[in-house]
Amino acid sequence: MLIRLAYDIQFDIPTPTAMVTLLSVHPSRMADLLEPDVLHTQPQLPLTSYVDTYGNLCTRFVAPTGHLRLSSTTLIKDSGAPDIVNPRAREIPVGQLPNEMLRYLLNSRYCEVDRFTTIAVELFGHIAPGWGRVQAICDWVHSKVAFNYKHARPTKSAMDVFTERVGVCRDFQHLAITFCRALNVPARYATGYLGDIGVPVVLPMDFSAWFEVYLDDQWWTFDARNNRPRIGRILMATGRDASDVALTTAFGVANLTNFFVVSEVEEDLAT
Amino acid sequence: MLIRLAYDIQFDIPTPTAMVTLLSVHPSRMADLLEPDVLHTQPQLPLTSYVDTYGNLCTRFVAPTGHLRLSSTTLIKDSGAPDIVNPRAREIPVGQLPNEMLRYLLNSRYCEVDRFTTIAVELFGHIAPGWGRVQAICDWVHSKVAFNYKHARPTKSAMDVFTERVGVCRDFQHLAITFCRALNVPARYATGYLGDIGVPVVLPMDFSAWFEVYLDDQWWTFDARNNRPRIGRILMATGRDASDVALTTAFGVANLTNFFVVSEVEEDLAT
């Protein structure tokens, strides 16, 4: 399956402002790209790229005063298979986890693990560890939290989601991640393209958030918002929570004026 | 100057529990060690060491049920000079910061930068950037927050410190760090030994927290708790906040039963 990916994001910049973007397909998917995935800026700016400690490809620049447009279009191969479901995947005792997984057990800005230790055990402590318990967490969050775009806010943490029970996709994942960590299961936030492939199309398109859990010896995809296997997730970045992997971070004021994302199956013109 | 460092920390462990410790002198000070700084455990346990993404030396093990004792003693050379004060050190615009400094501008569990953006500008926005502004932040925190051991708690964040105005050394640093980041100045939490050298001795000794700020092209030591240049800081770990650099983290229950720290000038027996 070929998936067309594109974005066109525009800002008004009142004074020159440093920005960092994570608007690239994740290094782990680079080999699937059929066209280069290159960030274009208008005006054209000197860009610097680097890989952060989470393994994400970051691009930074200083946006001058005025109008700024960030865009890219690319084509990527995808298996077309839905997210893998593996009920036999086991929890790894903390003592046996690889060193680099330990930080995914700790607190982060939107995942206050320290405030959920008891609550997580009360809700999920009786469930057998492993895939099934993570799925139970997703089921719980999916059924208890309502999706509503109007209830997004940048400071919303897992505890806010737990009490308010409403939010957007990032909020669902933050709460599920926090439950996992409170049960000593490494979990990290993931963001990327997720077109409505094989499901009803909802417009306008947007980037999406999901999360990953480390079971057996690898990371697995979970999604407490959609809570069903989906086709065509194209990962862009992972990190401890949304603060680490904001797709655009402005160290100053950048007023969003346009936001357009594409992620859809490209018809095979050859046939 | 030679400084004797030692600790003896004991726990009761009700069930086998994975632990991570950062109880080593920081790699940047290794060359100053005159005796090896080796973590001894009783009972003797298989230990694994690794360096985390912040550059700290971590040691992990699984504590068995029963009594656990962690101890070390070492001797280190120190310049004996107080913390450097350099009022001419300048803030680096975000656009010119090294890539690896950018994460020290972001939110973390105890440093809710997103909630302080406006407050930091109101309090410190009128002060010229650079060393003087960081010092103004330390002065403010030092004068506005009262030290009181009884008001420590593990979930206390910078916002809690800002409203409650009382805390322990970590709380002072969290608030100061958050103000710095909210002003786009990279700041990180630091922890280590800080004996009462050249100042009145307060017993019992403890580890201490301070923080570091990136100005010009390097990290500088600041300490909103003591707010005066001190002698004999021996760094153990740095990170985004206390959650990243807890000296001991138990992924389960570990009840502290003894806590003893030494950090004092060793008399030169040769003279």
Place this chain on the structure above:
Amino acid sequence: MLIRLAYDIQFDIPTPTAMVTLLSVHPSRMADLLEPDVLHTQPQLPLTSYVDTYGNLCTRFVAPTGHLRLSSTTLIKDSGAPDIVNPRAREIPVGQLPNEMLRYLLNSRYCEVDRFTTIAVELFGHIAPGWGRVQAICDWVHSKVAFNYKHARPTKSAMDVFTERVGVCRDFQHLAITFCRALNVPARYATGYLGDIGVPVVLPMDFSAWFEVYLDDQWWTFDARNNRPRIGRILMATGRDASDVALTTAFGVANLTNFFVVSEVEEDLAT
């Protein structure tokens, strides 16, 4: 001046639910009514009225399953004069306040006075007590907080407003009230009709929130949202904060389906 007041508020009620409304003109303005201000319900329901401890006229009933409509229309005389400004009104020392004013110095759900004690003194402690200091509080809140309907939420407290700096009219008043109380000035939340009289009309009309401060020997109207004297405030209820004086409270689920408010000058048909 004659002002036409009306509302038409409709709900879908999934299961029978007890409700309390404060949808009446405040007892202090009863003498100005030219038409009775009577709550009509569809379906017609047995209503009970009572005066709460704040002096508000409350009406309670049990809404049956189905559609519920609450409406009234009335006509009221008003002086047509703008809010009184009295810069000479003085703060009363707590020791001389009437007994019944003391509760307006305490904490309430959305006014966490205990968390603002120091902050209020830092921001306003240097200003001479009295009308001018309350006005300075209004100026501060008015200039620092942005109005945005999209950022309303039921759990938003004064501390949230202080950090997020965005909200609706109730949020402005909660923050201002909290500052006043933290400075030992009695302040209470007020809600009622406030048509766009003498100012540009903004549709749709809504009820409004403002606040009252006790200076000299009486309550005075302040409004940190509009922060200018207005014409035609028709008080409905006062209390410690929005939790006390919600215009409709459902002790169960009541889904709002229609909300329509009128508050406008009625042309004098006799002339």
Place this chain on the structure above:
Amino acid sequence: MLIRLAYDIQFDIPTPTAMVTLLSVHPSRMADLLEPDVLHTQPQLPLTSYVDTYGNLCTRFVAPTGHLRLSSTTLIKDSGAPDIVNPRAREIPVGQLPNEMLRYLLNSRYCEVDRFTTIAVELFGHIAPGWGRVQAICDWVHSKVAFNYKHARPTKSAMDVFTERVGVCRDFQHLAITFCRALNVPARYATGYLGDIGVPVVLPMDFSAWFEVYLDDQWWTFDARNNRPRIGRILMATGRDASDVALTTAFGVANLTNFFVVSEVEEDLAT
């Protein structure tokens, strides 16, 4: 049974400060007093008493600079019977509650009912309404929260108790009260003397907090801290939460220097 009650509370007052105390036996117990319960102040001060909207007897005065001593001793008759347990007491539907009970369903500073609506239903929604459900709430709070004097703090709310799971008697009651209100059961905070009568004596003596729930047609005593019927509760005040019924409130600085409470069975000298 005769119970000797006394207190001796002393403060250093740096500048003249208005104070309000609720240090009297509650009006509902006045008839049981065998000696007058009179607040003595040193220095002797003009005192004013009044009854607040909750029905508590309040005394106010302005404390001058210097040392302040508040004391009283009195003797009261008590049935000697333990708290009544009435498993058949029923919840009253909100629509049938007396008007004056409705405010005990609302939010207050330390009881954020709005944040607990869903949580309370998840934890207790499956239990039959009435006495048994309130007892289940007490059992839950009693078993899940640990008592520890060191974890008291003035800003601690029910949500803090729910996540931290540690606190003092007021914290236990705040959480239980909030659960009750979130289930539409009127609940109020109560404070008074509670000597260690019929139970092991724990020194030093202190005042105590419990709570009351409105079932059938009256208020009943519950105590999530002790969670067993106790003998010799002598009520002093009730209110929505600890903010309403602080036994001493200083509108300024009053540094506590001595705190001594007595509440014990008086031997019958006549026999």
